[in-house]
Amino acid sequence: MGYVGNIMSTMTTIFEGMAVTFSHFFRTPYTIQYPDRMPVRIQDTLPYRYRGFLEVDLEICTGCLACERACPIDCIYIEARKDKETKQMILERFDIDLAKCMYCGLCSEPCPTGSIHHTREFEGADFSLESMVRRYVKVPVPAYKPKKAGEDDPAIVPILERGMRYVNEFATADSPGSKVVTPEEVDA
Amino acid sequence: MSVEVEFAEGGEAFGTEEMTLNMGPQHPSTHGVLRFIVKADGEVMRAAVPDIGYLHRSLEKIAEKVGWHGFMPYTDRVDYVAAMTTNQAWAMAGEALGGIVVPRRGEYCRIIACELGRICSHLLAVGAMGMDIGAITPFTHAIRERELINDLLEELCGSRLTFNYMRIGGVAWDLPPGYATKVRRFLDHFEPIVDEFDDLLSHNKIYVERLANVAVVTREMAIAYNLVGPNLRASGVPYDLRKNRPYSVYSDFEFDVPVGQGFHGTVGDCWDRYAVRIEEMRQSARILRQAVEGLPEGPVIAKVPRNFKPAAGEFHSRVETARGDQSWYVVSDGSEYPYRVHIRTGSFSAMSIVDALARGLMIADLIAVIASFDIVAPEVDR
Amino acid sequence: MQAFLDSIAAGMEGVPHWLVYAVGMIAFGAIVVFGFILPVAGVTSWVERRVWARIQSRIGPNRVGPGGFLQWLADGLKNLLKEDVIPDAVDQPLFRLAPYVVVAGFVGAFVALPFAGSLIIADLNIGILYVTAVTSLVVVGILMAGWSSNNKWSMLGGIRSATQIICYEIPVGLSIFPVVLLSGTLSMQGIIASQGWAPQQWHMFHSPFLFAAFLMFFVGALAEGNRTPFDLPEAESELVAGFATEYSGMRSLLFFLAEWGNLYVIGALVTTLFMGGWQVPAFTGNTLVLTAAQFGTFFLKAYLWVFVAMWIRATLPRVRIDQLMSLCWKYMVPIGLVNLLGTAVMMVLVPEGSDVVRWVMLALALFVLLKFGLRVRYHLRRANYGRMGLGAARA
Numbered sequence: 031m032g033y034v035g036n037i038m039s040t041m042t043t044i045f046e047g048m049a050v051t052f053s054h055f056f057r058t059p060y061t062i063q064y065p066d067r068m069p070v071r072i073q074d075t076l077p078y079r080y081r082g083f084l085e086v087d088l089e090i091c092t093g094c095l096a097c098e099r100a101c102p103i104d105c106i107y108i109e110a111r112k113d114k115e116t117k118q119m120i121l122e123r124f125d126i127d128l129a130k131c132m133y134c135g136l137c138s139e140p141c142p143t144g145s146i147h148h149t150r151e152f153e154g155a156d157f158s159l160e161s162m163v164r165r166y167v168k169v170p171v172p173a174y175k176p177k178k179a180g181e182d183d184p185a186i187v188p189i190l191e192r193g194m195r196y197v198n199e200f201a202t203a204d205s206p207g208s209k210v211v212t213p214e215e216v217d218a
Numbered sequence: 219m220s221v222e223v224e225f226a227e228g229g230e231a232f233g234t235e236e237m238t239l240n241m242g243p244q245h246p247s248t249h250g251v252l253r254f255i256v257k258a259d260g261e262v263m264r265a266a267v268p269d270i271g272y273l274h275r276s277l278e279k280i281a282e283k284v285g286w287h288g289f290m291p292y293t294d295r296v297d298y299v300a301a302m303t304t305n306q307a308w309a310m311a312g313e314a315l316g317g318i319v320v321p322r323r324g325e326y327c328r329i330i331a332c333e334l335g336r337i338c339s340h341l342l343a344v345g346a347m348g349m350d351i352g353a354i355t356p357f358t359h360a361i362r363e364r365e366l367i368n369d370l371l372e373e374l375c376g377s378r379l380t381f382n383y384m385r386i387g388g389v390a391w392d393l394p395p396g397y398a399t400k401v402r403r404f405l406d407h408f409e410p411i412v413d414e415f416d417d418l419l420s421h422n423k424i425y426v427e428r429l430a431n432v433a434v435v436t437r438e439m440a441i442a443y444n445l446v447g448p449n450l451r452a453s454g455v456p457y458d459l460r461k462n463r464p465y466s467v468y469s470d471f472e473f474d475v476p477v478g479q480g481f482h483g484t485v486g487d488c489w490d491r492y493a494v495r496i497e498e499m500r501q502s503a504r505i506l507r508q509a510v511e512g513l514p515e516g517p518v519i520a521k522v523p524r525n526f527k528p529a530a531g532e533f534h535s536r537v538e539t540a541r542g543d544q545s546w547y548v549v550s551d552g553s554e555y556p557y558r559v560h561i562r563t564g565s566f567s568a569m570s571i572v573d574a575l576a577r578g579l580m581i582a583d584l585i586a587v588i589a590s591f592d593i594v595a596p597e598v599d600r
Numbered sequence: 601m602q603a604f605l606d607s608i609a610a611g612m613e614g615v616p617h618w619l620v621y622a623v624g625m626i627a628f629g630a631i632v633v634f635g636f637i638l639p640v641a642g643v644t645s646w647v648e649r650r651v652w653a654r655i656q657s658r659i660g661p662n663r664v665g666p667g668g669f670l671q672w673l674a675d676g677l678k679n680l681l682k683e684d685v686i687p688d689a690v691d692q693p694l695f696r697l698a699p700y701v702v703v704a705g706f707v708g709a710f711v712a713l714p715f716a717g718s719l720i721i722a723d724l725n726i727g728i729l730y731v732t733a734v735t736s737l738v739v740v741g742i743l744m745a746g747w748s749s750n751n752k753w754s755m756l757g758g759i760r761s762a763t764q765i766i767c768y769e770i771p772v773g774l775s776i777f778p779v780v781l782l783s784g785t786l787s788m789q790g791i792i793a794s795q796g797w798a799p800q801q802w803h804m805f806h807s808p809f810l811f812a813a814f815l816m817f818f819v820g821a822l823a824e825g826n827r828t829p830f831d832l833p834e835a836e837s838e839l840v841a842g843f844a845t846e847y848s849g850m851r852s853l854l855f856f857l858a859e860w861g862n863l864y865v866i867g868a869l870v871t872t873l874f875m876g877g878w879q880v881p882a883f884t885g886n887t888l889v890l891t892a893a894q895f896g897t898f899f900l901k902a903y904l905w906v907f908v909a910m911w912i913r914a915t916l917p918r919v920r921i922d923q924l925m926s927l928c929w930k931y932m933v934p935i936g937l938v939n940l941l942g943t944a945v946m947m948v949l950v951p952e953g954s955d956v957v958r959w960v961m962l963a964l965a966l967f968v969l970l971k972f973g974l975r976v977r978y979h980l981r982r983a984n985y986g987r988m989g990l991g992a993a994r995a
Contacts, residue, residue: 037931040423044916049975050418051355051655051915056980060362061659079391081376096524102288134291134382135375139390140524148376201392203521239752261756261921352829352918358656410982417979418915424829425917581756582832582920 073150079199081133081148084126086166087189091145093119093173097137105130106137106146110173119173128154129162139200143176144193236264241584243272249346249588250595254572258581266576266584268569273599281559286312286386286526289556294380296561297597300339302331302371303539305384310465310535311548312386315528324388324518325467330401330509331374331383332537333502337408338367339540339592340495340502347492347589348419351428356419363411366404373397386526388519398510405503412499420496421482429492430483433575433587440486443574444567447542448494449591452478453486459538471508473501488590495592527554541565541592565597632721637707641861642672648860648910655914675853682849687750690846694748698741699847699854705737706858706865713868714788716878716894718887727788728776731869732769735824738858739765742833745855746843757842760921761833765824767928772820774936775813778943779803779873782810782953792877804874805961806953809942814874816932816939818905821866823924825859827909829916830924863909867902875901 064072076082093110109123138147156162174186181190241254251272257265277296281289293308294301306328313320320328345360368378375383375391383389419425435445440453450457458475460468476497478490530552536545542564551557568591576584609620646661646669653660661668686695711734712727714720724730739762746758780786782803783794795802804814823830833842844855871877878894919927946954 033931036423043421043423043426045972046975047418047422047915048911049972050414050979051911052972053976053979053983054355054655054657056976057657057983059654059659060365060657063659077373077376077394079374079376079394080372100287100524102284102291132291132380133377134380135377135390136288136291136382200390201388201518203387203517203519237752348917352831353916354652355656355914358658362657414979414983419917422917424919427923428917428920580920580922582918 073152076150080150081135082150082152083128083148083154084131084133084137084146084164085149086124086126087145087147087193088121088124088166088171089145089186089189090143090174090193091121091124092142092176093121094142096140096142097146100136100140102134102136103130103132105132113172116172118175120170121167121173122170124166125163126166127163129159138196141193141197143174143190144195144197145174147193147196239581241266249593252569252588252593252595252598254584254588256576256581256584261580261582263576263579263581263584266573268572270569270598273595275600277600278559278561281556283555285555286528287524289559290385291380291382294382295596296600297339297539297541297544297563297594298379299342299594299596300335300540301379301381302328302335302383303537304544305381306332306466307535307537307539307544307546308548309384309386310537311533311546312526312528314533314535315531315548315550316386316522316526317529318387318520318522320388320466320520321517322467322514323392323516324520326509326513327389327393327518328384328466329468329471330393330506331371331381331389333506333509334367334371334401335381336502336540337499338364338371340499341367343540343589343592344415344419344492344495347586347592348425350585350589351425353419353422353425356415359411359415359418363408366407370397370400370404373400385519385522387522388517390519392518393513398513401506401510405506409500409503412496412503415496420493426482426489428582428586429488429590432483432488432583433579433590434484435486435571435575437486439571439574443571445542445571446564446567447538447540448498449491449542449564449568451476452490452494454478459536459543463536465535465537470512471505473505473508476501488586491590491592525554527552539564541568541594541597561600563597563600565591565593565595568593569598628721632710633707637710637861638857640864641857642676643669644860644863644906645672645675645856647907648913651907651910652914655911679850679853684851685848687846689750691748691750694744695846696851698745698748699851699858700741701744702738702741702858703854705735705741706862708734708737709865712788713865714792714872714877715898716891717789718891719895720789723787723789725785725787725790727786728780728791728869728873729786731788731865732773732776735862735865736765736769738862742843745847749843749846751846754843754845757833757845761826761843763921764826764830764833764924767925768820768823768830768932771816771928771932771936772824774933774940775817775820776873777940778810778813781940781943781947782806788872788877792872792879795876795879797876797879797881799876800955800958800962802874802876805958805965807943807946807957808961809939809946810874811961811965812935813939813943814870816936817873818866818870818908820932821869822909822912823928825862825866825909827859827863827913829912829919831913832918832921832924863906864902866909867905868898870905871898871901877901 062068062072073082093108095108095110098106098108105127107123107125107127108121110119110121112118113120133148135148138144141147154162181187236257236259239256239258241256243251243253253269253272255265255267255269256263257267275295277292280292284292290305290308293304296304309320309328312318341360341364345357348354348356348360371381371383372378373394374397375381383391435443435449435453437454440450440455445453446457454477456475456477459465460473461475476494478485478494480487480490481493482489484490528550530550532547532549534545534547536543538544544564545562547558547560547562548556549558572584572587572591572593575587579587605621605624608624609615609617612620649671650660650668661671664671664674686692709731711721712724712731714723742761742765743758746754746756746761749755749758779791783791785791785794791803799805803810805811826833844852847855878898880890880893880897882890883893884890
């Protein structure tokens with residue numbers, strides 16, 4: 031590249047670059063002005079599968095401890111004992127340490143009823159670390175026993191439906207056609 | 219190294235000596251906590267010794283404690299810039315040891331996720347490189363595009379950075395309805411943006427002057443120092459695991475492997491490493507289009523017991539991540555916890571070559587060199 | 601201004617003239633500094649952040665005041681209230697003095713800037729030479745800052761900056777010479793008077809030599825102001841803030857203030873030397889309105905160049921120090937000498953200046969602007985193709 035060639039290429043490439051940046055003045059900025067200048071709540075813009083804070087619906091928790099075993103970081107503490115007379119599992123303690131949780135989703139996958147699930151909440155910053163431990167059992171409650179003929183208690187049916195919808199999002203080896211759609215169906 | 223100079227009259231002597239500078243673990247560069255001890259003679263460096271370990275989290279040891287399924291979220295943290303491909307490496311190791319075959323649709327989902335992750339990572343790499351050289355705008359444009367990919371991946375698996383999308387045996391979630399269309403719309407939007415990047419930054423004379431003929435890595439040197447990925451391909455070695463040792467279903471797809479041409483300087487200089495990444499983004503977009511067109515039906519995950527106990531043995535799984543060939547050497551003793559996991563990453567070898575290249579370069583070049591090798595601290599230190 | 605102070609002194613007997621002068625100067629200086637220079641520097645920081653933000657597809661500061669207009673005031677107040685951290689190991693007198701030397705260097709240039717026909721603090725007959733000399737004071741300040749910080753990185757930044765500024769004085773000076781040749785005077789008002797208000801009468805379009813001189817002056821002035829693409833002394837990714845690393849609070853803000861204010865000085869100088877200054881066609885006999893129009897024209901023209909400097913900073917990467925030197929010595933100095941020679945030859949051959957050449961130069965410049973606009977449209981079209989529908993929360 032000769033002397034003049036250097037000067038010409040400098041000017042042309044700078045011209046090109048400045049044209050690109052100038053064109054950005056006429057484009058809309060991508061900024062979302064969270065949290066105050068937004069048309070909807072930010073949580074409603076998050077997708078369904080978003081892995082925010084964990085929540086437990088104790089009404090449908092079966093006390094199987096699958097979530098505690100699956101957690102790789104041991105942030106779930108469950109104390110459940112079998113009551114000798116009624117032969118029911120009594121849940122005495124269900125603590126999730128949200129400061130330790132790494133929001134991986136491994137606990138909600140094996141849950142049979144979808145009682146432990148991720149919500150779309152993520153705004154939980156606080157001044158104390160102790161407030162990050164969510165204690166879901168206020169008084170010891172019996173665990174849920176799934177009924178073979180389907181749930182009939184009207185108080186529990188909506189909770190169970192919501193939980194099962196969450197759990198059914200996870201793919202399993204036996205769900206070949208349930209949510210699988212071909213590209214043609216997707217575009218329709 | 220000290221040079222004594224004596225003045226003729228007055229008899230005053232002053233010596234010049236090297237400065238030892240510390241480009242400390244805290245510095246405003248987006249490559250993470252890296253530390254270099256630079257010995258410089260004015261602006262020209264004599265040595266740039268790396269000091270690593272500031273981000274060491276003993277992930278390899280943690281694998282022995284949390285078990286096969288539980289380690290999957292930790293693999294995201296090995297390279298948090300492009301987390302999907304590390305997920306795949308671990309899943310492949312578990313599948314090989316356990317004798318599990320991933321269904322075809324699951325492989326396609328993996329590839330879609332991995333290629334989106336590759337584009338993410340390269341965007342960050344070229345954007346950060348531009349910013350280190352001084353061009354602040356391409357970085358924000360790259361992050362803006364990355365946000366769009368993050369939105370896509372958030373819809374797929376719920377998280378924007380640490381995905382934990384794959385499981386041993388397949389993937390955890392199937393593609394949500396309408397996803398193929400969204401990916402296609404994103405690609406239609408994205409491909410002109412790569413061209414815009416080229417117009418804004420790649421051929422800019424100042425940028426080219428900063429990068430061309432700087433830190434030329436010859437073919438032999440690249441192979442000797444164990445460079446992988448775009449760093450290796452920029453030096454003229456056309457080695458890409460997706461083509462040379464195809465894993466998953468990469469052999470189904472048609473794509474090119476960009477190799478450094480020395481377009482603006484010599485083959486293997488910093489500009490080539492940058493250009494290879496830009497071209498790889500285009501090729502990833504190509505793979506993505508083919509993947510969403512040809513999605514097969516079927517399940518996305520094979521049946522894997524919750525109490526996964528693979529056969530005793532060892533396996534060496536290799537994936538082509540954004541930073542190159544990431545090799546995972548996994549030893550299993552038949553129990554539900556792996557016996558030993560060793561991760562060999564591309565950034566680690568790239569750190570070792572920086573010192574050899576830095577002799578004779580200026581301090582401003584050191585930044586360009588580190589950026590061009592796309593060194594991320596979590597990969598170096600694990 | 602001297603006439604004004606004389607009239608005051610005549611009205612007060614028993615007060616020595618020098619006292620009136622001294623008080624007048626201090627008062628006037630304070631008015632100019634606090635009433636014009638600091639607000640301009642502050643507003644420039646707001647404009648810079650908003651301009652960069654739009655280029656980078658984001659919104660800049662928009663909360664403090666309407667459109668974020670008072671952000672600079674908030675930043676200034678915050679910095680004044682901050683703890684004044686002075687590291688123990690620094691060279692105390694130099695460390696404390698350095699920001700003030702830098703600010704003095706750039707504020708001193710305002711004395712000779714012609715804001716309107718009658719609004720100039722001192723129409724020195726060595727106007728442009730004085731401005732060039734005074735702005736060199738920042739070199740001393742930067743070296744003081746870099747050296748006294750007791751920090752190898754700061755020292756590197758200070759030395760780089762000093763080298764850069766001193767070297768680029770030469771192309772800047774060389775590109776002022778053709779203008780001085782044409783105007784026949786160093787005085788700022790004289791240089792403006794030798795141009796007209798219409799674009800083809802500006803010095804910029806007088807001949808290709810002067811156009812090249814204008815480009816060189818702008819690039820050299822950017823280098824003097826430590827602006828990208830020559831901001832190696834403050835390269836963020838290497839030196840944090842270069843020579844200003846150890847400074848915190850108001851002291852560091854003074855350095856930035858000097859940089860932003862310097863942008864305005866650059867714009868003002870380009871306007872004065874090459875763009876006809878404050879001249880407007882005499883459309884009214886009312887001096888107040890005319891002066892206001894002249895002031896507005898000057899301000900807008902100067903701010904155009906401030907905007908261009910910010911736009912360049914957002915676009916271009918940094919030049920390395922040895923490339924900077926080679927650019928100066930191998931490209932800009934020879935071209936500057938050629939410009940000087942060419943202008944002198946032209947003045948001998950065509951003493952009154954050639955109208956044809958002026959109109960041709962103006963037409964060429966407009967043509968380049970048109971090509972630029974078309975290129976911008978091309979980029980807009982290409983990027984809007986297949987625009988992805990973003991989520992519900994996005995506009």
